[in-house]
Amino acid sequence: MQTLVQEAAKIISNSKRTLALTGAGVSVESGIPDFRSATGLWAKFDPAEYATIDAFRNNPEKVWNMLREMDALLKDAEPNKAHIGMAQLEEMGCLHTIITQNVDNLHQEGGSRKVIEYHGNSSTLSCIWCGKKYTAEEKRDEIPPKCQCEKLLKPDVVFFGEAIPVNALNESYQLAASAQALIVAGTSALVSPANSIPEIAKSKGAKIIEINKEETHLTDNVTDIFLQGGAGEIISALVAE
Ligand code: OAD
Numbered sequence: 001m002q003t004l005v006q007e008a009a010k011i012i013s014n015s016k017r018t019l020a021l022t023g024a025g026v027s028v029e030s031g032i033p034d035f036r037s038a039t040g041l042w043a044k045f046d047p048a049e050y051a052t053i054d055a056f057r058n059n060p061e062k063v064w065n066m067l068r069e070m071d072a073l074l075k076d077a078e079p080n081k082a083h084i085g086m087a088q089l090e091e092m093g094c095l096h097t098i099i100t101q102n103v104d105n106l107h108q109e110g111g112s113r114k115v116i117e118y119h120g121n122s123s124t125l126s127c128i129w130c131g132k133k134y135t136a137e138e139k140r141d142e143i144p145p146k147c148q149c150e151k152l153l154k155p156d157v158v159f160f161g162e163a164i165p166v167n168a169l170n171e172s173y174q175l176a177a178s179a180q181a182l183i184v185a186g187t188s189a190l191v192s193p194a195n196s197i198p199e200i201a202k203s204k205g206a207k208i209i210e211i212n213k214e215e216t217h218l219t220d221n222v223t224d225i226f227l228q229g230g231a232g233e234i235i236s237a238l239v240a241e
Pocket of ligand 1: 022023024025026028029034035036037040047051101102119158159160185186187188189190191211212213214216229230231232
C-alpha cells in the first residue's frame with residue numbers, strides 16, 4: 001500500500017491540475033452513513049419512494065421522515081481526516097477543486113475553498129411552489145418545515161429526477177476535461193451524470209487515483225491506482241507523501 005500511495009503522490013505532485021470527485025464514503029468517518037453499503041441509507045429507505053422529486057411532490061410529509069433522520073446526523077457532524085487532508089492538499093497547491101456529490105458542507109468546514117456542490121447543499125431549504133428560501137437552522141424545530149405559503153419546504157439538494165445545478169455541471173465538465181489527475185474518493189460512481197466525470201478526465205489523459213473501501217466498476221476499467229481502505233487514513237498518507 002505504501003508504494004501505491006507513493007506512486008499516487010508522485011502523480012499528484014507532477015500534475016498541473018488535480019481534481020477530486022468525492023461521495024458519501026468520505027463522510028462515513030464523520031458518522032454519516034453512505035447510501036449503498038449494507039448499513040447505508042438506501043437499505044432503510046427505498047430511493048424510489050423517498051428520493052425522487054415526484055415522491056416529494058406527491059407526499060412531502062413522508063419524505064420528511066427520512067430528511068429529518070438525515071438532518072439529525074448532519075447537523076452535528078464534524079469534518080474528518082479525509083476532509084481535512086483534502087483541504088491540506090489544496091493549501092499545498094496539490095488540489096485545484098473538489099467536485100462533491102455530498103450535501104453535508106463538510107469539505108468547506110474542513111477548510112477546502114474550491115468546492116463544487118454537484119448535488120446541492122442541505123443547509124438551506126426552498127419552497128418549490130413559491131420560491132422563498134430559508135436556512136435549515138431557522139426551521140429545525142418545525143416538523144415538517146413549512147413555508148409562509150403553507151406548503152412544505154424542500155432542502156436545496158438534488159432529488160432523482162431533478163437537474164444538476166447548471167453551473168456545477170458546466171464547470172465540472174470543463175475542469176474534468178482539462179485535469180491531469182483525478183482523485184475519486186468514497187463514491188460507488190453509480191449515479192449519473194456525476195459518474196461521467198472519471199471517464200471524461202480519463203479520455204482526456206488524466207490519471208485516475210481511486211480511494212474506496214471496495215472495488216467499483218471504475219477500478220478495473222478507468223482507475224490507474226486503486227488505494228483500498230478508509231478515506232481518512234489514505235488521504236492523510238497522501239498528504240504526508
Ligand atoms: P454510495 O453509497 O453509492 O457509495 C459510497 C462508496 O464509499 C462505496 O463505494 C463505499 O464502499 C465507499 N466507502 C464507504 N465508507 C468509506 C470510507 N470510510 N472510506 C472510503 N470509502 C468508503 O454513495 P455515493 O457514491 O456518494 O444522490 O452516492 C452517489 C449519490 O447517490 C448520492 O449523492 C445521492 C445518492 O442517491 C442523490 O440522492 C441524487
